[in-house]
Amino acid sequence: xxxxxxxxxxxxxxxxxxxxxxxxxxxxxxxxxxxxxxxxxxxxxxxxxxxxxxxxxxxxxxxxxxxxxxxxxxxxxxxxxxxxxxxxxxxxxxxxxxxxxxxxxxxxxxxxxxxxxxxxxxxxxxxxxxxxxxxxxxxxxxxxxxxxxxxxxxxxxxxxxxxxxxxxxxxxxxxxxxxxxxxxxxxxxxxxxxxxxxxxxxxxxxxxxxxxxxxxxxxxxxxxxxxxxxxxxxxxxxxxxxxxxxxxxxxxxxxxxxxxxxxxxxxxxxxxxxxxxxxxxxxxxxxxxxxxxxxxxxxxxxxxxxxxxxxxxxxxxxxxxxxxxxxxxxxxxxxxxxxxxxxxxxxxxxxxxxxxxxxxxxxxxxxxxxxxxxxxxxxxxxxxxxxxxxxxxxxxxxxxxxxxxxxxxxxxxxxxxxxxxxxxxxxxxxxxxxxxxxxxxxxxxxxxxxxxxxxxxxxxxxxxxxxxxxxxxxxxxxxxxxxxxxxxxxxxxxxxxxxxxxxxxxxxxxxxxxxxxxxxxxxxxxxxxxxxxxxxxxxxxxxxxxxxxxxxxxxxxxxxxxxxxxxxxxxxxxxxxxxxxxxxxxxxxxxxxxxxxxxxxxxxxxxxxxxxxxxxxxxxxxxxxxxxxxxxxxxxxxxxxxxxxxxxxxxxxxxxxxxxxxxxxxxxxxxxxxxxxxxxxxxxxxxxxxxxxxxxxxxxxxxxxxxxxxxxxxxxxxxxxxxxxxxxxxxxxxxxxxxxxxxxxxxxxxxxxxx
Numbered sequence: 001x002x003x004x005x006x007x008x009x010x011x012x013x014x015x016x017x018x019x020x021x022x023x024x025x026x027x028x029x030x031x032x033x034x035x036x037x038x039x040x041x042x043x044x045x046x047x048x049x050x051x052x053x054x055x056x057x058x059x060x061x062x063x064x065x066x067x068x069x070x071x072x073x074x075x076x077x078x079x080x081x082x083x084x085x086x087x088x089x090x091x092x093x094x095x096x097x098x099x100x101x102x103x104x105x106x107x108x109x110x111x112x113x114x115x116x117x118x119x120x121x122x123x124x125x126x127x128x129x130x131x132x133x134x135x136x137x138x139x140x141x142x143x144x145x146x147x148x149x150x151x152x153x154x155x156x157x158x159x160x161x162x163x164x165x166x167x168x169x170x171x172x173x174x175x176x177x178x179x180x181x182x183x184x185x186x187x188x189x190x191x192x193x194x195x196x197x198x199x200x201x202x203x204x205x206x207x208x209x210x211x212x213x214x215x216x217x218x219x220x221x222x223x224x225x226x227x228x229x230x231x232x233x234x235x236x237x238x239x240x241x242x243x244x245x246x247x248x249x250x251x252x253x254x255x256x257x258x259x260x261x262x263x264x265x266x267x268x269x270x271x272x273x274x275x276x277x278x279x280x281x282x283x284x285x286x287x288x289x290x291x292x293x294x295x296x297x298x299x300x301x302x303x304x305x306x307x308x309x310x311x312x313x314x315x316x317x318x319x320x321x322x323x324x325x326x327x328x329x330x331x332x333x334x335x336x337x338x339x340x341x342x343x344x345x346x347x348x349x350x351x352x353x354x355x356x357x358x359x360x361x362x363x364x365x366x367x368x369x370x371x372x373x374x375x376x377x378x379x380x381x382x383x384x385x386x387x388x389x390x391x392x393x394x395x396x397x398x399x400x401x402x403x404x405x406x407x408x409x410x411x412x413x414x415x416x417x418x419x420x421x422x423x424x425x426x427x428x429x430x431x432x433x434x435x436x437x438x439x440x441x442x443x444x445x446x447x448x449x450x451x452x453x454x455x456x457x458x459x460x461x462x463x464x465x466x467x468x469x470x471x472x473x474x475x476x477x478x479x480x481x482x483x484x485x486x487x488x489x490x491x492x493x494x495x496x497x498x499x500x501x502x503x504x505x506x507x508x509x510x511x512x513x514x515x516x517x518x519x520x521x522x523x524x525x526x527x528x529x530x531x532x533x534x535x536x537x538x539x540x541x542x543x544x545x546x547x548x549x550x551x552x553x554x555x556x557x558x559x560x561x562x563x564x565x566x567x568x569x570x571x572x573x574x575x576x577x578x579x580x581x582x583x584x585x586x587x588x589x590x591x592x593x594x595x596x597x598x599x600x601x602x603x604x605x606x607x608x609x610x611x612x613x614x615x616x617x618x619x620x621x622x623x624x625x626x627x628x629x630x631x632x633x634x635x636x637x638x639x640x641x642x643x644x645x646x647x648x649x650x651x652x653x654x655x656x657x658x659x660x661x662x663x664x665x666x667x668x669x670x671x672x673x674x675x676x677x678x679x680x681x682x683x684x685x686x687x688x689x690x691x692x693x694x695x696x697x698x699x700x701x702x703x704x705x706x707x708x709x710x711x712x713x714x715x716x717x718x719x720x721x722x723x724x725x726x727x728x729x730x731x732x733x734x735x736x737x738x739x740x741x742x743x744x745x746x747x748x749x750x751x752x753x754x755x
Contacts (some may be wrong), residue, residue: 008063008156011214012071018059019160024213025055031220032205035277035348038376038407041197050100050198054107054206056164057094061086063153081148082121084109089149089175090157095167103195106184107202110648111210114365115185119178128178145177197405200647204372211369212344221305222277223348228269230300234262239437243267243411247274249403249432251425252413255445255608256555258437260413261293264380265300267411271378275409278376280349281357285386287312288512292534293382294351301349309347311356317505317690345373354387354395355661361398361641362658365650374402379410384425385417385548389626390661392421393633399428401641416551416611418619424630445608447558448568452596456573457543458483461490464541468493468522475537476524477553479545479578484526485740493522500526502742504672505690510738527581529556536560539567544574546582547591547618551611565605570595590618665700666692667709668729669736680716680727692729693742700730708733 010021033048041047061083062068069076091105109118122128126145154170161168212220236244239254244266254260268280282297284290294310301307312318360370379402387395402408412425426432453460457478467474468491476491478484481502488498497520499511508528515523515535523529523537527549536559542550550570558566572592582588594614598604622630640654668676672691679688695703703709710733715726735743 008153009068009071010059010062012073018062021059021213022056022160022164024218025058025209026052027218028209028212028220029055029205032208035220035222036279036345036373036375037277038275039201040375040405040407041201046100047198047201050103051107051202051205051209052164053094053096053100053166054104054202055209056161056166057087057091057104058108058111058206058210059083059087060090060157060160061088061152063156064148065151065153079125079143081125081143082113082118084112085118085122085145085177085181086149086152088177088180089152090168092175092180093169095169099195102184103198103202105180106199106648107206109181109184110203111206114648114650115181116649119181119185122178122181126177128176146174149175196646200368201372201375203647204368204370207366207369208345208372212346215344217344217346220346221307221348223272223280223301223307225269225273227301227307228265228272231262231266231269234259236266237263237437237441239263239435239441240266242433242435244270246270246433246435249409249429250411250435251422251429251432252411252435253417253612254413254415254435254437255442255611256415256551257445257559257561258441260382260415261296263435264382264411264413268378268380271409275376278378278409279345279373280378280380282349282351282380282382283354283357284351284382285353287314287318287353288528289383290351290353291318291512292516297349297351306347308349308351309343310351311343312353313355314505316686317509354391354398357398358394359658361394361401361637362654363640363645363649363651364655364658367645367650368647371406374406374408376407377402377409379408381410381412384412384414385421386552389622389630390633392424393630394637396424396428397634397637397641399425400638403429415555416548416615418615420619420621439609442609443607445561446605447561447563447565448554448606449565449604450554450568450570450595450599450606451604452592452599453569453571454573455571456575457541457571458487460541460569460571461487465491467539472538473520473536474522475529475535475540475553475556476522477529477540477542477545478524478526479543479581480575481526481741482577482744483543483575484524485743488522488524488740491522491524495520496522496524498524498740499528500741501528502693502695502744504669504693504736504741506687507738507741509690529553534559537566538563539569541569541571543571543578544588544592546584546587547594547614549582550591550595584623587618587623594618663697664694665697665730667695667700667732668692668712669742670731670733671736673712673731676729677714677716680714683716683718688727693732693736695732695742699744703732703734704730 006017006019008018010016010018029048029051037044039047064078064081064083064086066076066078067081067083070078087108088105091101091108094101094104096104109115113121125143127142158170234240237259239252240259240263243250243252243263246267247270250267252260252263254263264282271278282293284293290310290312294308298308357370360367360374379399381395384395399410403410410429412429417425457476464474464476476487478487481500484498484500488496495518497511497514499508499515503511514520523535535556537557540553540557542553545553554568557568558564570592574588579585594617598606598610598614644651644654668691676688676691679685679691700709709730711728712731713726713728715724717724732742737743
């Protein structure tokens with residue numbers, strides 16, 4: 001007698017049968033096998049066979065009568081039980097080798113909760129065999145797991161497994177769920193257990209199948225060699241031709257403006273042609289540069305199928321405001337789907353911050369899903385010079401893990417990097433092709449005349465104003481927000497923009513878009529200007545800063561080398577508060593010294609090759625404190641990754657360690673309180689979040705102590721029967737304007753660290 005398998009539901013909103021959900025998951029699994037074929041296991045065929053069984057088995061526990069009643073809105077005695085525990089009962093009856101059966105059980109058990117949580121749930125809710133003598137009379141009041149298993153539709157499971165050609169025994173005998181979970185918990189970290197990789201990747205693959213299928217996704221994109229055809233129209237430099245033929249890891253050195261992005265894509269095209277499919281992660285340090293790179297690559301890989309996505313902390317805000325600029329504004333469901341596509345592996349190429357990858361390395365909840373996406377991936381690291389010693393150390397460990405364990409390939413590119421940092425990269429990358437732009441090209445890239453001027457920047461505002469009146473586009477970079485605000489208010493120009501870190505997310509986005517879409521005669525800002533904005537100015541006036549920061553600032557002048565030789569003015573004297581921004585006095589002193597030496601040669605015109613010589617002079621070796629931070633970070637993170645990390649074992653301590661990197665607090669300017677309240681009431685939570693301003697922790701504590709920052713609650717109703725919620729946020733009693741940002745009194749700026 002045939003059994004109607006469609007009568008068992010997997011989900012109720014929308015209604016999806018268990019059979020349909022399995023088919024959807026298997027569809028995703030087949031696509032995963034094509035787009036992520038390089039699994040770091042000796043027997044990949046066995047891995048995909050086991051995943052097939054895992055997908056079929058992961059939800060069979062939902063055939064419990066009370067769970068089905070719950071999904072249908074009927075009276076039931078489900079009492080928040082876990083369907084995956086009932087699935088394990090039937091996994092136990094599979095006719096598989098014991099090693100494979102354990103793999104299936106591990107992935108099925110952990111596709112929603114970590115094993116420690118399941119163990120606690122079992123001890124709290126089910127009767128257990130007397131194992132340690134600690135159970136009292138109250139044990140009798142608990143649920144009998146075996147009796148609950150009798151409520152499961154065996155006919156459905158028999159028919160289902162027969163349909164998918166999975167052999168099993170009818171397991172009507174007793175099954176101790178407590179012992180089963182505790183046995184699975186014995187999985188050890190990577191360095192100590194041969195079964196680590198199979199379990200980690202099966203959990204990750206099942207979660208990918210389950211989550212993508214549940215989100216209604218039916219197709220996973222992939223890159224093909226033909227997708228890179230837009231590169232064929234370029235006239236290539238020598239270093240680009242070398243990259244186009246290189247197979248394996250590459251470290252590229254080339255000047256800013258020498259087509260490093262195209263070089264990386266040419267390398268990527270070669271890898272896809274030789275090594276095959278893999279997901280791509282284009283890693284950049286800053287949100288602004290990620291947004292710009294995403295828009296560029298999205299145009300390059302344009303077509304009906306979305307090929308490019310991105311991930312960073314402000315992604316929701318970017319999508320909210322960027323999509324509002326389109327002619328046809330999408331529905332809320334479409335925005336949510338786009339966000340889901342960006343966060344999932346649907347898009348084969350993602351532009352990301354390193355922290356989006358480091359989340360998995362720290363073992364944050366669900367890290368198995370992220371690591372599965374890393375299998376055989378291609379990494380492109382741009383602006384590798386832009387990280388502090390701790391983050392650079394974390395990237396080193398990330399590269400070690402990716403290259404040694406995940407079959408990844410990497411293309412690293414930089415314009416200038418201190419040799420001691422380059423040595424660390426070369427050690428971890430191992431065998432690689434070293435590509436450097438030709439000497440002739442470096443000679444062609446002379447575009448800046450550097451002048452070291454006495455005094456402070458504020459002493460030369462009249463000179464800057466004269467440049468503006470002559471029709472020049474002028475860039476001014478200050479080290480603090482308050483100085484940038486003062487300079488901006490003093491200088492006059494028809495079209496001017498101020499850019500720094502003390503704006504709301506909404507206003508900063510608006511200023512950045514303005515820079516990209518219009519001719520702006522005067523741009524005044526802080527270090528925020530260093531972050532790869534695609535802008536091109538005629539000259540720059542900047543306060544003193546470390547050489548690597550200055551090189552980035554100079555890169556915003558005569559970017560396309562179409563203006564001859566342009567002036568880059570660096571001032572000798574710093575403001576008192578600058579020492580809280582750049583604490584290493586010796587680095588600043590050596591920077592000014594090497595720049596002065598250069599200005600005495602060739603009238604200050606910089607040969608691009610000079611920057612590497614200058615970097616090695618300014619940074620001859622690690623500073624003692626930086627080296628200590630670097631080595632300690634590498635040591636601790638390597639221990640975490642290779643001795644603590646285990647699938648389905650998430651640590652609050654590791655999560656705290658990851659969050660500690662992001663110092664700062666978000667505050668709401670008082671002038672925006674009513675708008676914030678209104679947006680919450682309209683359920684426009686992303687827009688409400690974009691009204692907050694980042695404040696460094698030291699400044700926050702000072703103002704909080706002086707009662708200039710207070711915690712407020714903003715109540716709002718939800719759609720579900722008018723239920724009342726509230727949102728807590730810190731509000732700051734300081735003036736705020738869209739043009740100037742957050743204004744803090746000069747007396748209070750002695751420890752300002754805004755960027």
